[in-house]
Amino acid sequence: MSPLTAKAIQSQKTVARILTATAHLFVNHGYHGTSIAAITKAIGLTKGALYAHFSSKEDLLLALIKQFEMEFLDQLIAEVEDVKGNALDKLHHYFNFAANFAEKNRELCLLATIISAEFSGAGHDRFDSEFRRIYFKYARFLRRIVEEGKLQGLIDPALDTHTAAYTIIAFHDGVLLQWQRSRDVLEGPVFVKTFRQLLFHGLGMKNGAQDA
Numbered sequence: 767m768s769p770l771t772a773k774a775i776q777s778q779k780t781v782a783r784i785l786t787a788t789a790h791l792f793v794n795h796g797y798h799g800t801s802i803a804a805i806t807k808a809i810g811l812t813k814g815a816l817y818a819h820f821s822s823k824e825d826l827l828l829a830l831i832k833q834f835e836m837e838f839l840d841q842l843i844a845e846v847e848d849v850k851g852n853a854l855d856k857l858h859h860y861f862n863f864a865a866n867f868a869e870k871n872r873e874l875c876l877l878a879t880i881i882s883a884e885f886s887g888a889g890h891d892r893f894d895s896e897f898r899r900i901y902f903k904y905a906r907f908l909r910r911i912v913e914e915g916k917l918q919g920l921i922d923p924a925l926d927t928h929t930a931a932y933t934i935i936a937f938h939d940g941v942l943l944q945w946q947r948s949r950d951v952l953e954g955p956v957f958v959k960t961f962r963q964l965l966f967h968g969l970g971m972k973n974g975a976q977d978a
Contacts, residue, residue, distance in 0.1 A: 781819050783809050785833060788826050789873045793946075797827060797881055824892075827881065831896050834878045838867055839900060843907050853915030857934075858962070860911075864938055865958045868945075876946055879939040905931040937965060 787808040791800040802823055806816050820826045842863050849856045868875045882897040908931035915921030921930075941961050945952060 777819070780811075780815075784811070784816065784819060784826070785830055786873075789830055789877050792827065792830070793873045793876045793880055796884055797823075798884070827893065828896065830874070830877055831893075831900065834874055835900050835903075837871070838864075838875065838878075839904055839907075842867070846907075846911070852918050852920060853911050854920050854966075856911050856914075857966075860908075861938075861958070861962055861965075865954075868942060869954060872942075872946070875942055879942055901932075901935065904935055908934050934965075937961070 784805070788800070788805050791804055791808060795804075800823070802813060802816070805823075805826070806813055809816075820829065842860065845863055846856050846860050849859045864875075878897070878900070881893075882901070885893045885897065905928070909927050912921055912925070912927045912930050916923045916925070916927070941957070945954065945957060
């Protein structure tokens, strides 16, 4: 292994450590509540060493947004589009993938939800536009599945496709946030199973029970 290759590998490891620590701080303290000093302290680097990889806190967040897009969203779309089955099979695979990814990359998933809310309407056009772009891409992917389900007679044709796609995203983001708040009282697999039951079948109440 050449010295240059070893240096490049070490640099990649350092970048990964920086992004992991930064995601943790952003999720738990918010973007505005996290300072460069807090980031350098968390990873044990000087500011100079940090700036050798990222020029600013803004660049750190943009790198994390890109990481979320590539590792979660792009991989999710690729896997679901490869599913040999109907639209409901694809939705089930979507939730399986999302649950497994969140189990291993909880803070990266939460970051998109928490920080996008922090910047929504906050006047930071660069971040807001990036989150809007990613969520539009996310919704476009789900719209295709919803439309496919309508053609297959599996999804109510009267359902508004655009709104349904964003509602599915809202369900998923809400589950992530609740899991973050209540991890000490929720079992992950049971929580995900219950969420899917509610989404696909509702509460399953009998007609008479609705008036009880």
